[in-house]
Amino acid sequence: MISSFQDVSWRRLRKIVRDLSQAQKGNRENLINSFYKSFKSFGASLPVLIGVVLLLGLFRVNVSPQIISSIFSGEFFRDVITGSLIGSISAGSAITSYIIGAELLREGVSLFAVTAFLVAWVTVGIIQFPAEAAILGKKFAFRRNLVSFILAILVSLATVALMMMIR
Amino acid sequence: MKNKIEKQKGKRRWNNLYFLGLVIILYLFLFFFSFENAHKSLKASGNILIKLIPVFFLVIFLTGLLNYFLKPKAISKYIGKDSGVRGWILSVLAGIISHGPIYAWYPLLKELRKQGMRQSLVAVFLYNRAIKIPFLPVLIYYFGLAFAVILLSFTIIASLIEGKIIDMLEN
Numbered sequence: 001m002i003s004s005f006q007d008v009s010w011r012r013l014r015k016i017v018r019d020l021s022q023a024q025k026g027n028r029e030n031l032i033n034s035f036y037k038s039f040k041s042f043g044a045s046l047p048v049l050i051g052v053v054l055l056l057g058l059f060r061v062n063v064s065p066q067i068i069s070s071i072f073s074g075e076f077f078r079d080v081i082t083g084s085l086i087g088s089i090s091a092g093s094a095i096t097s098y099i100i101g102a103e104l105l106r107e108g109v110s111l112f113a114v115t116a117f118l119v120a121w122v123t124v125g126i127i128q129f130p131a132e133a134a135i136l137g138k139k140f141a142f143r144r145n146l147v148s149f150i151l152a153i154l155v156s157l158a159t160v161a162l163m164m165m166i167r
Numbered sequence: 168m169k170n171k172i173e174k175q176k177g178k179r180r181w182n183n184l185y186f187l188g189l190v191i192i193l194y195l196f197l198f199f200f201s202f203e204n205a206h207k208s209l210k211a212s213g214n215i216l217i218k219l220i221p222v223f224f225l226v227i228f229l230t231g232l233l234n235y236f237l238k239p240k241a242i243s244k245y246i247g248k249d250s251g252v253r254g255w256i257l258s259v260l261a262g263i264i265s266h267g268p269i270y271a272w273y274p275l276l277k278e279l280r281k282q283g284m285r286q287s288l289v290a291v292f293l294y295n296r297a298i299k300i301p302f303l304p305v306l307i308y309y310f311g312l313a314f315a316v317i318l319l320s321f322t323i324i325a326s327l328i329e330g331k332i333i334d335m336l337e338n
């Protein structure tokens with residue numbers, strides 16, 4: 001294992017870093033452009049974020065905890081799988097999943113289920129599946145999503161178990 | 168291919184607005200139904216949003232920095248170049264630092280596959296896209312630093328396991 005690192009000399013590493021970076025001296029235009037781009041891409045996802053926040057406000061006031069507990073029963077494994085399933089069929093910015101996840105926690109859903117939801121949100125993409133299958137191959141897309149779904153549950157179990165051990 | 172991506176981009180933008188529109192219509196209904204509840208809901212939403220605004224600015228700032236320091240095309244040059252330990256490490260790192268919507272990456276990955284990048288490394292790359300550096304402030308804000316660190320560590324481990332499983336299934 002060590003030997004495979006030896007040929008990464010400092011000079012080569014520096015070259016890679018320089019290659020990856022467009023931050024050259026006096027490149028002010030690039031800096032402004034980069035922030036403009038990030039502002040624009042955030043702006044593009046802002047309608048959804050505001051929509052989600054408005055929906056959460058609606059939920060907080062009008063939806064009773066009973067409705068949430070009818071989806072998340074409190075039964076350990078069922079909840080974890082439900083969390084992973086809901087995360088799998090949802091798509092969108094990861095920030096959205098964090099906001100929704102925190103809200104679910106507030107409503108008393110277990111951290112296991114919420115973590116599975118967060119992980120599945122970003123690793124399993126049922127909505128993107130057609131695009132992924134068309135470009136990277138059906139077999140690959142199917143296997144990748146299936147394995148990711150199972151791993152979302154395992155990652156959630158490992159993460160929360162370790163959290164509990166620390167506390 | 169490019170046309171397809173543009174189309175998808177446009178579609179996504181409209182989907183974004185549809186969703187917000189739907190929520191606003193829901194609110195309008197509620198206003199007629201029960202003014203008080205609608206008012207309370209708006210207030211609750213406002214409270215959530217106000218707390219989020221500083222975090223949003225941090226996200227924009229971090230994304231800007233990432234845009235400035237990294238060129239996606241350059242990243243792709245280094246993933247899947249070799250399939251030894253270094254190939255795995257590079258795929259993990261590339262997945263973590265890559266940004267932008269996922270569908271923008273599919274064609275690039277297809278190109279790399281044609282050039283001999285292994286399926287397992289594509290899977291590792293895609294899995295590590297779960298780690299979003301610019302969004303870390305939001306994750307930490309809601310779930311705490313310890314949770315974020317542990318979750319991200321396990322995410323990296325899971326990505327390697329997924330790569331291995333894809334490898335095994337392939338053969």
